[in-house]
Amino acid sequence: MLLPRFDYLEPKNLEGALDLLAIHRENAKLLAGGTDLLVRMKKGLLKPKSLISLKSLNELSYIKKEADSIKIGAGTPLADIIASGPVQDDARALSQACEKVGAVTIQHYRGTIGGNILQDNRCHHYNQSDFYRSGRQACHKDGGKICYARENADRCNSTCQSDGATALMALGAKLVLLSKGNERTVDLDQFYTADGIVPHSIEPHELLKEVIIPLNNAQSAYRRLAYRSAIDYPIVCAGVLLRPSETKKDQIHEARIVVGAISRAPLFLPQAASSLIGKKLDDTDAFKKAADASMDSAATFAVHNVGSTLEYRCEMISLMVFQALTEAAQASKI
Amino acid sequence: MEKIEITLNINGKPHEVMIYPNETLLDVLRDQLDMTGSKESCGEGVCGSCTIHMDGKPVRSCLTLALEARGAEIKTVEGLADGDELSNLQQSFIDHGAVQCGFCTPGMLMTADALLKENPKPDEKAIRKAIAGNICRCTGYAKIVEAVAHAAQPQDHCCDCNPKE
Numbered sequence: 001m002l003l004p005r006f007d008y009l010e011p012k013n014l015e016g017a018l019d020l021l022a023i024h025r026e027n028a029k030l031l032a033g034g035t036d037l038l039v040r041m042k043k044g045l046l047k048p049k050s051l052i053s054l055k056s057l058n059e060l061s062y063i064k065k066e067a068d069s070i071k072i073g074a075g076t077p078l079a080d081i082i083a084s085g086p087v088q089d090d091a092r093a094l095s096q097a098c099e100k101v102g103a104v105t106i107q108h109y110r111g112t113i114g115g116n117i118l119q120d121n122r123c124h125h126y127n128q129s130d131f132y133r134s135g136r137q138a139c140h141k142d143g144g145k146i147c148y149a150r151e152n153a154d155r156c157n158s159t160c161q162s163d164g165a166t167a168l169m170a171l172g173a174k175l176v177l178l179s180k181g182n183e184r185t186v187d188l189d190q191f192y193t194a195d196g197i198v199p200h201s202i203e204p205h206e207l208l209k210e211v212i213i214p215l216n217n218a219q220s221a222y223r224r225l226a227y228r229s230a231i232d233y234p235i236v237c238a239g240v241l242l243r244p245s246e247t248k249k250d251q252i253h254e255a256r257i258v259v260g261a262i263s264r265a266p267l268f269l270p271q272a273a274s275s276l277i278g279k280k281l282d283d284t285d286a287f288k289k290a291a292d293a294s295m296d297s298a299a300t301f302a303v304h305n306v307g308s309t310l311e312y313r314c315e316m317i318s319l320m321v322f323q324a325l326t327e328a329a330q331a332s333k334i
Numbered sequence: 335m336e337k338i339e340i341t342l343n344i345n346g347k348p349h350e351v352m353i354y355p356n357e358t359l360l361d362v363l364r365d366q367l368d369m370t371g372s373k374e375s376c377g378e379g380v381c382g383s384c385t386i387h388m389d390g391k392p393v394r395s396c397l398t399l400a401l402e403a404r405g406a407e408i409k410t411v412e413g414l415a416d417g418d419e420l421s422n423l424q425q426s427f428i429d430h431g432a433v434q435c436g437f438c439t440p441g442m443l444m445t446a447d448a449l450l451k452e453n454p455k456p457d458e459k460a461i462r463k464a465i466a467g468n469i470c471r472c473t474g475y476a477k478i479v480e481a482v483a484h485a486a487q488p489q490d491h492c493c494d495c496n497p498k499e
Binding site for chain 1: 355377392394445469
């Protein structure tokens with residue numbers, strides 16, 4: 001498959017990349033690993049005038065453990081995150097999520113955590129070849145006025161299938177966005193626009209610099225369901241975090257539940273999680289209730305557009321959440 | 335869009351080529367350098383038949399721009415054998431019937447080669463996990479797993495295995 005034409009720009013450092021972004025704005029796209037971007041370009045879903053290569057920007061690839069947080073550079077390959085001891089110990093959900101992304105040959109060297117978070121939303125009516133899409137009217141995401149996933153929908157219902165984002169949202173991560181002369185930090189759960197066409201609230205001249213994961217003695221876990229264990233995107237996934245109370249070690253003080261691959265953004269479900277506060281770490285009934293509550297809240301957002309049937313995916317939400325909660329609880333006890 | 339002259343270091347030899355920015359490494363390998371060992375199947379990173387090594391790590395060449403491969407040590411399936419002498423892994427693939435139509439084989443070999451470099455004694459689970467990103471439509475996975483296991487540990491391998499001397 002041929003790639004459309006573009007100009008290749010190669011900044012030498014971060015400063016240069018931000019300058020180029022400030023000049024080209026929406027006409028340019030950042031190329032890190034390319035495992036998502038180049039596929040979309042090959043399918044003609046995206047035709048940027050220029051690509052800004054981040055190849056020489058080694059300053060974006062690092063994992064730093066600090067007293068109260070882990071900082072991961074946006075250009076860090078997924079394989080480095082999987083192999084990282086601090087991430088395995090203190091942010092296990094992320095380690096588990098990265099391990100599930102694509103396949104080893106995508107994770108190593110090419111795929112980056114920044115690219116995983118910023119991957120575009122998907123829909124099996126939209127992520128198709130030029131030829132397939134030319135045979136029907138354009139959908140919302142393609143610049144038209146129709147939604148094939150949900151009848152009479154007035155907006156795009158594409159699904160965010162990022163493994164990394166779901167896990168990171170459960171971990172309460174923050175993103176650091178850079179633009180020329182400016183830097184801002186946003187909570188990942190505030191980062192989404194609820195619009196399937198432009199799912200992330202990142203400006204065209206901004207660059208994702210790093211991900212900050214706060215550490216607070218919590219245990220996390222990530223579970224996903226996909227057709228195949230490798231290559232495929234998740235059709236349902238769940239990330240959870242449980243923090244035991246400091247005084248009573250077997251009691252839950254804080255809980256976060258995030259369900260992914262169901263809606264336009266990973267769904268942070270504080271209401272479902274609130275029922276767990278004060279409960280014991282081995283209270284399986286409470287986990288079941290929270291998982292069912294998650295299913296009820298998340299299922300209303302579900303759209304039939306990433307394979308499998310809607311009923312099955314919705315039912316599996318509670319199982320994924322339950323399994324993740326059990327795993328996180330077990331890890332807390334050790 | 336203008337052609338750019340770049341040097342690619344492939345299988346230990348430098349190659350100078352004129353390329354357009356939108357050419358992938360796979361395009362350049364196959365169309366300009368006649369290294370047709372790496373195959374293009376899906377072209378979107380799903381099947382793994384275009385797998386090559388960059389700096390010792392397996393990557394999809396169909397999703398790597400040729401321009402991004404400058405400065406990297408590239409190894410393709412052509413670089414596995416030493417002249418006419420096949421590598422252990424290649425010989426093991428032949429002995430175990432791990433090659434059916436052969437289209438996935440270059441990718442499987444490169445992925446397995448990278449696995450064996452990282453983990454010289456992988457168990458079956460590790461092998462299956464490593465090649466999970468490579469699709470074989472003849473579904474000859476069992477033979478491929480056997481071939482990789484044999485290449486890793488010829489002595490300890492399955493008892494009924496008796497490859498040609």
